[in-house]
Amino acid sequence: MPNFKELLTFEYKNEYESAYDLSVKRNFSNPKIYSANGDLKKRWYVYFSFRNPKSGKLVRQTPFYGDANKYHTKEDRLSILVTYRKVLLRLLKKGYSPYADNSELHHQLRSKNEITSTQNLSKDENKNSEAVSDEPKMTVEEAFDFGLKLKEKILSATTKRGYENKIKNFLKWLKVNRPEIKNITDLDKKVVTTFLNDVLDRTGPRNRNNFRTDLSSIIQVLVDNDIIGQNFIKKIPPLKSIPERNKTYSQDLQEKIFDYLEIEDPILLLYIKFISYNFLRPIEVCRLKVKDLDLKHKKLQVKAKNSPLKTKIIPELLWSDLPDLNKLDKEGLLFTPDKIGGE
Incomplete structure (x- = not known):
């Protein structure tokens, strides 16, 4: 019977030897994340080195930024960069090289993704058909009420009133303009964007941005509690707001x-x-x-x-x-x- 060390060594070889031969030098370094010591004013990125086929030396490659710097919290940036790093490492192990034509690798991955997507879609359709009658959906009102109750524990009384007022206005707008939207899962980026445009037209960019921030905060609570899948409001960019200077009395x-x-x-x-x-x-x-x-x-x-x-x-x-x-x-x-x- 093999002991623990033998089992671990066997699994290690299965995991890594398919990517490169341990008896030769690795062609790449493990991708790393540069987070500028938490400074959100600077650009964050993923970087790595790859062995130049002519010189035989590891050379630092162009950093990959992606959409990371569009996000304005440390948690959001780090989350997307961690995903980039994992994907990049997977590609490097599969044979990606910045010094070669990667068309064949791209074709292989695309074909594999199409097959996987078709299989997953079929599974999801079966799961959804089984779950429709069993899982009651939360209405928009119930969801926002749930989110606010969880969040109010960390809010001051004044801030809570601000949230309540914005939610009330949004729900009122939904009933008048989109009465067909009943469940929280029916809510999407397009609907909220239309509402924010209406706020912008009636008031101004600052108020519109305040609505965006507070609604996004409640939606994030729902995401954290697995009520909806993603916080689509984060993808709605804030508008530039130019404050008006108050007139000074003589x-x-x-x-x-x-x-x-x-x-x-x-x-x-x-x-x-x-x-x-x-x-x-x-x-x-x-x-x-x-x-x-x-x-x-x-x-x-x-x-x-x-x-x-x-x-x-x-x-x-x-x-x-x-x-x-x-x-x-x-x-x-x-x-x-x-x-x-x-x-």
């Missing part, structure tokens, strides 16, 4: 606005100063609670867009405008439409 007009608000709406004036003097986003000031202000050290803490929490020193000229906060409810919002500190 110094005289700013002073007039401040003078007016000091009499007519001092709460709004203080709100504007919190944005201006602390360099905060309007939504960040809206989130401020009384407890977020450190009265002793004259600092405030706010939940930022791109970090869990950030601390700001409150300028003296702003501090002097604040009322006494000691007697207010610590859980109350700092700014409300009619008073400082409330619901």
